[in-house]
Amino acid sequence: MAQSQIGLIGLGTMGGMLALNIAEKGFDISVFNRTTSVTKSFHENAGELASKITPCENLEDLVASIAKPRAIILMVPAGDPVDQQIAALRAHLDADDLIIDAGNANFHDTERRAEEAAKAGPRFLGIGVSGGEEGARHGPAIMGGGEQQDWDRVAPILNAIAAKFDGTPCAGFMGKGGSGHFVKAVHNGIEYADMQMIAETYGVMRDGMGLNSQACGDIFAKWDEGALKSYLIEISGKVARATDPESGEPMLDIILDRAGQKGTGRWTVIEAQHLAAPVPVIEAAVMARNLSSRLDARKQGEDMFGAAPEALPEGALSAEDLENALIAGKILCYAQGFELLRSANAPFDWDLPLPDIALVWRDGCIIRSAMLDDMASALSESPDRNLMYAPYFADLLKAHHGALRKVVSIAAAHGLAVPALSMALSYFDTMRTARGTANMIQGQRDFFGAHGFERTDREGTDFHGPWAM
Numbered sequence: 486m487a488q489s490q491i492g493l494i495g496l497g498t499m500g501g502m503l504a505l506n507i508a509e510k511g512f513d514i515s516v517f518n519r520t521t522s523v524t525k526s527f528h529e530n531a532g533e534l535a536s537k538i539t540p541c542e543n544l545e546d547l548v549a550s551i552a553k554p555r556a557i558i559l560m561v562p563a564g565d566p567v568d569q570q571i572a573a574l575r576a577h578l579d580a581d582d583l584i585i586d587a588g589n590a591n592f593h594d595t596e597r598r599a600e601e602a603a604k605a606g607p608r609f610l611g612i613g614v615s616g617g618e619e620g621a622r623h624g625p626a627i628m629g630g631g632e633q634q635d636w637d638r639v640a641p642i643l644n645a646i647a648a649k650f651d652g653t654p655c656a657g658f659m660g661k662g663g664s665g666h667f668v669k670a671v672h673n674g675i676e677y678a679d680m681q682m683i684a685e686t687y688g689v690m691r692d693g694m695g696l697n698s699q700a701c702g703d704i705f706a707k708w709d710e711g712a713l714k715s716y717l718i719e720i721s722g723k724v725a726r727a728t729d730p731e732s733g734e735p736m737l738d739i740i741l742d743r744a745g746q747k748g749t750g751r752w753t754v755i756e757a758q759h760l761a762a763p764v765p766v767i768e769a770a771v772m773a774r775n776l777s778s779r780l781d782a783r784k785q786g787e788d789m790f791g792a793a794p795e796a797l798p799e800g801a802l803s804a805e806d807l808e809n810a811l812i813a814g815k816i817l818c819y820a821q822g823f824e825l826l827r828s829a830n831a832p833f834d835w836d837l838p839l840p841d842i843a844l845v846w847r848d849g850c851i852i853r854s855a856m857l858d859d860m861a862s863a864l865s866e867s868p869d870r871n872l873m874y875a876p877y878f879a880d881l882l883k884a885h886h887g888a889l890r891k892v893v894s895i896a897a898a899h900g901l902a903v904p905a906l907s908m909a910l911s912y913f914d915t916m917r918t919a920r921g922t923a924n925m926i927q928g929q930r931d932f933f934g935a936h937g938f939e940r941t942d943r944e945g946t947d948f949h950g951p952w953a954m
C-alpha cells in the first residue's frame with residue numbers, strides 16, 4: 486500500500502482544515518487525533534478527499550503509514566500537549582524523521598525543543614500558521630523556523646497549501662530555532678492592536694456618535710474599500726451587520742464585552758519588554774483585553790462614578806476622522822511590530838528577513854491588509870529604517886496624525902476610552918520630539934541613587950548634580 490507523504494496530529498479547528506488543504510493539493514496524508522471518534526468522523530466527512538487521507542487510531546499506525554524520512558505536523562494546544570506528543574512520538578521515529586509544531590508555541594519552548602532535537606533527534610521545525618479556520622482550509626500564511634534543510638524538505642507541501650499573493654506563496658523561512666514562532670507571536674501582537682483600535686473606533690461610533698451596529702458595519706464596509714482595506718476591517722463590518730437568529734438583535738448587542746485570549750499577545754509584550762523594544766500600542770491592546778475581563782469591577786466603577794461615555798456634540802467627529810485616525814494608528818502599530826522583530830536579531834543571533842515577513846503577511850493571515858505590500862517595498866528599500874519614516878508612510882502620517890489627535894482628544898474629553906489609539910499618538914509625538922523629558926528622570930535617578938547622567942554640553946557619562954541631601 487502506498488505510504489503517505491506527511492502526517493498530522495490534532496484534528497481540531499486548525500488541524501482538520503490543514504489536513505483537508507494538504508489532501509486537496511494532492512498530497513497523501515495520515516491523520517491521528519487523541520479522541521478516536523474525531524478521526525473517524527473527520528474521515529467520513531472528508532468527501533472526495535477521503536481517498537487521500539489515511540485515518541489512524543494510534544501513533545504506531547500513524548508512523549507506519551508515512552513514507553521515510555517521515556514528516557509529522559502537530560496541531561495541538563501550546564505547552565505540555567506539544568511536549569507530550571513529541572515524547573510519545575520519539576519512541577516510534579527515526580533520528581532523521583521530522584516533527585513540525587504548527588501551533589502557536591511560545592518561541593522559547595521552540596528554541597528548547599530544537600536544542601533537544603539536535604541532541605537526541607528526531608528533527609524539529611517550528612512553524613507559525615495564521616489565517617484561522619478558513620485560512621487553514623484554503624491558504625494560510627506560514628512562518629517557519631529551524632534548520633533550513635528541514636524547511637526545504639517540507640517547503641513543497643507548505644508552499645502548496647499557503648495563500649498566494651499574485652501567485653507567490655505566503656510562506657517563508659525566518660531563520661533558526663524559534664524564529665518562526667517569534668514572528669508568529671509578533672503577528673498576533675499586531676493582530677491584537679489592530680483589533681483593539683478597530684474596537685475603539687466602534688466604541689466612539691456607538692457611544693459617542695449614537696450609531697447602531699448596522700450603521701457601524703456600513704462604515705467599516707466603506708473603509709474596506711480604501712486605505713484600511715484588510716481582513717480585520719472586512720470581518721468587523723460583517724460582525725457589526727450580523728443579526729442574532731435567536732433574539733433578532735444585532736449580534737454585537739448580545740455579545741458580552743469580555744475578550745478571551747490564549748496568550749500570544751501577552752508573550753509578545755513580555756518579550757518586547759525583555760528586548761526593551763517599545764510596542765505601546767500592542768501593550769495597550771493586551772491591557773485592554775485584561776481590563777475587559779474585570780466585568781464586576783467595571784460595573785462597580787460605573788455605579789460609583791457614573792458611566793464614562795458621553796454623547797459627542799453633533800458633528801464633533803466624522804466617520805472620516807475615525808478612518809484617518811485608524812490609518813495613522815495602524816501604520817504606527819505595524820511600525821512598532823517590525824521594530825520589535827528587528828530588535829530580536831542581535832540577542833537571538835537571527836537575521837529576520839523583514840521585507841519577506843511583510844510579503845508573507847500580505848495574504849492568508851489575520852493581519853493581511855492592503856498596506857502590507859507597501860510595507861514590504863519600504864522595508865526592501867531600507868530594512869533598518871522605522872516604517873514610520875519611510876516616505877510613503879511618513880506622507881500618510883503627515884496627512885492623518887491630525888485626525889488621530891482629534892479623535893483621541895475628543896474621545897478623552899467625553900469619557901470614551903481609546904487606549905491603543907492614545908498610545909499610537911503618544912508614540913508618534915515621542916518619536917518626533919528631539920528633546921524629551923528624560924533629563925528629569927536622569928536628575929531624579931542621580932538625586933536618589935547617584936546614578937550619574939550625561940550632559941548636553943560635554944562628552945562623558947558620569948556627571949552628578951549639586952543635590953543638597
Ligand SMILES: NC(=O)C1=CN([C@@H]2O[C@H](COP(=O)(O)OP(=O)(O)OC[C@H]3O[C@@H](n4cnc5c(N)ncnc54)[C@H](OP(=O)(O)O)[C@@H]3O)[C@@H](O)[C@H]2O)C=CC1
Pocket residue numbers: 494495496497498499500518519520523560561562563565566569570587588589590614615616617618747
Ligand atoms: N484557532 C485558530 O484560529 C488558530 C489556532 N492556532 C493554534 O493551533 C493550535 C491548535 O488550535 P485549534 O485547532 O484552534 O485548537 P482546537 O481546540 O480546535 O483543537 C485542539 C486539538 O488538539 C488536540 N489536543 C488537545 N489537547 C491535547 C493533548 N494534551 N494531547 C494531544 N492532543 C491534544 C485535540 O484533540 P481532542 O479532539 O482529543 O480534544 C484537538 O484535536 C493551537 O496552538 C492554536 O493556538 C494557530 C492559528 C490560528
Ligand SMILES: O=C(CO)[C@H](O)[C@H](O)COP(=O)(O)O
Pocket residue numbers: 589614615616617673676745746747748749750851
Ligand atoms: O493565532 C491566531 C490567529 O492569528 C489564533 O486565532 C489565536 O487564538 C488568536 O489569539 P487569541 O486567542 O489570544 O485572541
